Amino acid sequence: MANAPRRWHSVPVDDRGNAVCVIGAGSSGLAAVKNLLEHGFAVDCYDRETGIGGAWNIRHDRSPVYSSTHLISSKPMTQFPDFPLPDHWPDYPHHSQLLAYFERYADHFGLREHIWFGTEVVSADPIENDRWRVRVRPSHGGGAERELSYAAVVVANGHNSHPRTPALPGIEDFRGKVIHSSSYKDAAVLRGKKVLVIGGGNTGCDIAVEAAQQAAGCWHSTRRGYWYAPKYVFGRPADQVNDATQWLPLRLRQWAFHRVLRLTVGDLTRFGLRKPDHKVYETHPIVNSQLVYYVGHGAITPVTDVKRFNARTVEFEDGTEAEPDLVVLATGYAPRFEFLDPGILGANPPRLWLHMFAPRHPTLAVAGLVQPDSGQFPLVHWQTQAIARWLTLRTTNPERAAQIWAGAADRAEWRWTKAKVSATERHWFEVSHVTYLKAVESLLKELTA
Numbered sequence: 001m002a003n004a005p006r007r008w009h010s011v012p013v014d015d016r017g018n019a020v021c022v023i024g025a026g027s028s029g030l031a032a033v034k035n036l037l038e039h040g041f042a043v044d045c046y047d048r049e050t051g052i053g054g055a056w057n058i059r060h061d062r063s064p065v066y067s068s069t070h071l072i073s074s075k076p077m078t079q080f081p082d083f084p085l086p087d088h089w090p091d092y093p094h095h096s097q098l099l100a101y102f103e104r105y106a107d108h109f110g111l112r113e114h115i116w117f118g119t120e121v122v123s124a125d126p127i128e129n130d131r132w133r134v135r136v137r138p139s140h141g142g143g144a145e146r147e148l149s150y151a152a153v154v155v156a157n158g159h160n161s162h163p164r165t166p167a168l169p170g171i172e173d174f175r176g177k178v179i180h181s182s183s184y185k186d187a188a189v190l191r192g193k194k195v196l197v198i199g200g201g202n203t204g205c206d207i208a209v210e211a212a213q214q215a216a217g218c219w220h221s222t223r224r225g226y227w228y229a230p231k232y233v234f235g236r237p238a239d240q241v242n243d244a245t246q247w248l249p250l251r252l253r254q255w256a257f258h259r260v261l262r263l264t265v266g267d268l269t270r271f272g273l274r275k276p277d278h279k280v281y282e283t284h285p286i287v288n289s290q291l292v293y294y295v296g297h298g299a300i301t302p303v304t305d306v307k308r309f310n311a312r313t314v315e316f317e318d319g320t321e322a323e324p325d326l327v328v329l330a331t332g333y334a335p336r337f338e339f340l341d342p343g344i345l346g347a348n349p350p351r352l353w354l355h356m357f358a359p360r361h362p363t364l365a366v367a368g369l370v371q372p373d374s375g376q377f378p379l380v381h382w383q384t385q386a387i388a389r390w391l392t393l394r395t396t397n398p399e400r401a402a403q404i405w406a407g408a409a410d411r412a413e414w415r416w417t418k419a420k421v422s423a424t425e426r427h428w429f430e431v432s433h434v435t436y437l438k439a440v441e442s443l444l445k446e447l448t449a
């Protein structure tokens with residue numbers, strides 16, 4: 001009997017037949033559940049939290065958002081293609097609106113009944129016939145572990161829940177308070193403090209701006225100079241202007257962007273900010289209209305990389321010193337897949353075809369492991385469409401599926417950006433949305449040809 005429990009390695013295993021296991025009910029997991037259901041699959045989705053929304057649900061223990069977080073990608077560039085964000089919402093909605101949007105998405109497509117909340121996936125192991133043995137347990141204690149077997153696994157566990165903390169010389173001697181931005185929720189913690197924010201990414205810039213408004217002083221330490229894109233250019237959200245110029249050659253777009261910034265914001269070095277050592281589009285975009293403004297007001301002091309911490313002071317590479325009482329490490333997050341054997345996804349960072357398919361495991365796919373120069377959800381929508389069609393093709397036309405899969409290992413080394421983005425762990429999955437969507441589109445055509 002297909003659904004009767006069977007014994008596997010002397011542990012009872014629920015055989016879920018052709019069902020697919022989805023790990024995570026954030027934006028990527030929800031899109032995966034919806035698109036797999038639409039393709040006729042039975043789906044069991046597990047999330048260790050008790051609600052949907054993943055990163056965008058500020059009540060979740062590991063949510064990286066803070067009370068002031070708004071989208072940095074604008075509405076039309078961010079929404080799922082088949083479920084628009086409401087017209088009357090602003091260009092850059094607040095995180096609470098994003099959560100409401102995912103709640104509506106889940107209700108509209110009837111996804112909740114397929115999600116097991118408060119359930120953590122402890123391990124997912126390949127077994128015979130490309131199937132997967134998945135071990136789950138209640139995430140808040142109590143209850144027994146269960147083992148189930150699935151035809152395929154879609155990993156949608158997000159890449160913003162494991163704080164990356166760099167080795168900072170002398171930090172163990174520092175007497176002030178040190179937090180990672182993952183535990184920063186509200187500007188109240190900055191009030192009246194002398195704050196050092198380390199990290200030039202979007203979160204670091206946001207917190208530096210909040211420190212400029214609330215703290216007694218703010219130093220902002222970055223390893224290099226960055227391009228700070230304003231949220232609006234020519235009266236339009238900057239990513240929409242960027243999108244409208246995609247037909248131009250990259251060099252021309254880079255030149256035009258540098259020119260626009262020069263004409264509007266001006267020469268960043270005049271403000272004491274460092275000259276970027278790279279062209280625009282060669283690092284993940286920093287979108288912040290206020291950072292330069294507050295640097296210009298003297299409320300943020302830009303400083304270079306940290307050289308070392310002392311008991312009370314911090315020395316920087318350029319010889320300057322600061323005496324903060326609170327240090328915020330806005331040093332980002334690292335993708336982690338603790339429930340998978342390290343060999344399964346290959347190297348670290350994982351080399352996946354289209355940042356999605358593990359070449360050695362045709363029934364394992366990752367959704368959402370992309371960092372685009374625009375909103376992420378449209379890319380994940382098409383990723384999960386491709387995953388659903390791929391899994392369908394494996395059963396309807398195994399020969400054709402094998403032909404397509406033959407090049408997967410080589411294609412896992414390909415990058416999906418025209419700009420020279422560094423191949424560090426931080427930037428490995430950086431993609432240009434147009435280049436990436438074109439590649440997914442051609443895969444979708446291959447899968448339906």
Ligand SMILES: Cc1cc2nc3c(=O)[nH]c(=O)nc-3n(C[C@H](O)[C@H](O)[C@H](O)COP(=O)(O)OP(=O)(O)OC[C@H]3O[C@@H](n4cnc5c(N)ncnc54)[C@H](O)[C@@H]3O)c2cc1C
Pocket residue numbers: 023024025026027028029046047048049053054055056064065066069070071072073078119120121122156157158159160161203339367368369374375376377
């Ligand atoms: C501050 C901030 C601002 C951002 N701004 C934007 C923006 O403006 N535009 C944009 O497009 N993107 C933005 N992002 C990127 C953001 O990561 C994506 O928008 C998106 O939320 C990622 O969704 P996800 O589903 O892939 O991951 P997550 O939202 O992190 O969801 C992963 C889910 O998996 C669950 N999970 C993990 N491991 C397990 C396990 N072992 N068992 C069971 N469940 C598990 C988690 O509980 C979680 O619910 C921002 C990110 C941050 C940190």
